[in-house]
Amino acid sequence: MFDEAQRETLRAEINRILNEAVGALMDAGHLESGSVIVLGCSTSEITGARIGKGSVPELGEIVAEAMLAACKGHGVHAAFQCCEHLNRGIVVEKAVLRELGLTQVRAIPQPKAGGSVPAAAWKKMEKPALAVSIQADAAIDIGDTLVGMHIRPVAVPLRISTSHVGHANLVMAYSRLPYIGGARAVYTE
Secondary structure (H helix, E strand, O other): OOOOOOHHHHHHHHHHHHHHHHHHHHHHHHHOOOOOOEEEHHHHHHHOOOOOOOOOHHHHHHHHHHHHHHHHHHHHEEEEEHHHOOOOOOEEEEHHHHHHHHOOEEOEEEEEOOOOHHHHHHHOOOOOOOOOOOOOOOEEEEEEHHHHHHHHOOOEEEEEOOOOOOOEEEEEEEEOOOOOOOOOOOOOO
């Protein structure tokens, strides 16, 4: 679909955006090493098609590689939301699945059943596993995939200088602890 020059331009741009996004989430959300950031991404939306109607496996590989690299560079774990055909399951490394006590389900994401990005992530991970759900520390949504269902409460929206990846909207959120108590509660030491 893309010639070599287009592919390299896309790769550089998506690497830049996801590295900035992960860094911003780390800073704003005070994420620690070992935190989990979940990505929901529609390659259809990036190219200007309607979500779920124009999956682009080649673009999925670029996005998955960029997300994995950005997360690794910041010392956090990447998770990838599948589409509704796999009940919005989550692709993670098996070690993360075990560490977090996630429920594993059986399916291997494909570009048209799971999505191009999770399918590519599955192939690029050391020991991939599919979880039924996750409560991640932060989320990145490219293309209005409704990834917010996989972030633990309380979600705090975050914006960076980039608002789109191609034609797709870029939105993010990190989670903060819920405040409990009342007028006499103390929240800082």
